[in-house]
Amino acid sequence: MATTVILGGLFAAALPLASATTDGFWRFLAEFGDVIALGLGATGSALGIGLAGQAAAGAWAKEARAGRSLSFTYVILVGMPMSQTLYALIVMNNIRSVLSNEALTISHAGLLLGIGLTTGLGEMFSAWMQGMIGAAGIRALSDGGGKGFAFIIIAMGVVETVGIFTMVFMLGMIPTV
Numbered sequence: 001m002a003t004t005v006i007l008g009g010l011f012a013a014a015l016p017l018a019s020a021t022t023d024g025f026w027r028f029l030a031e032f033g034d035v036i037a038l039g040l041g042a043t044g045s046a047l048g049i050g051l052a053g054q055a056a057a058g059a060w061a062k063e064a065r066a067g068r069s070l071s072f073t074y075v076i077l078v079g080m081p082m083s084q085t086l087y088a089l090i091v092m093n094n095i096r097s098v099l100s101n102e103a104l105t106i107s108h109a110g111l112l113l114g115i116g117l118t119t120g121l122g123e124m125f126s127a128w129m130q131g132m133i134g135a136a137g138i139r140a141l142s143d144g145g146g147k148g149f150a151f152i153i154i155a156m157g158v159v160e161t162v163g164i165f166t167m168v169f170m171l172g173m174i175p176t177v
Contacts (some may be wrong), residue, residue, distance in 0.1 A: 009148075026109035027102075033116025034095040041088025041127070048081025048131020055135035059142035065151025068147045073141060073149055077134035080156050084127035087167035091119040094174050101177050115170045122166030130159045 056074035063070050095112055099105050105112070137152030 001141060008131035018085055023102075023106050026106045027099075030095075030105045030109040030112040034092055034099060035116070036113075037095065037116040037119040037123070038085070038090045040093045040117075041123035042085045044124030044127030045081045045083075045085040046125040047124075048084075048129070048134065050130075051131040052078040052081065052138060053136035057069040059068050059138050062142055071141065071146065073146070077137055077152065077156070080134055080160070081127035082158065084123040084130075084163045087163050088119055088123045089169050091115065091167055091174075094171055095175055097157045098175055104175055104177060110174065111173065115173055119166060119170045122170075123163050126159055126163035126166065129154050130163075133159060 052074075056078050059074060060070045094103060098108065098112060133155050135153070137148075137155070140148055140152065
């Protein structure tokens, strides 16, 4: 009987600690979802910008060797993958508003983690693929005498739409405070 009381008392004393640890774990997952959205989105933007930037540098070198003026058009294509970082930031800031409500954060931690991961991956791949299209487009413009710019912008806009859809759909899933 005394052993039961002691064990019961130890369990009761440990219960708030276990609850705090569990709440802390769920809060960690929710906050991880918040920051991973921006981290992955920015990674995709960096990859996309890097791919297009390398193609632009090569095209500029080719133009310089040929004695032609360097095309500013390539800068537009290089910069386009940057927008996905902004979309991820918008989702991150909206998730942040939920984190101020402890009960909502704990009860929706898995959802917030999922929203963050989905946003990050959607924005990352959108920006990365946009950079690949931009790089191919820069090579096409360079080899084709500058023709086809509108078509390249349209192709990049199609993959941009995936990033926009990701942002809009994930914003719609964020619980309201």
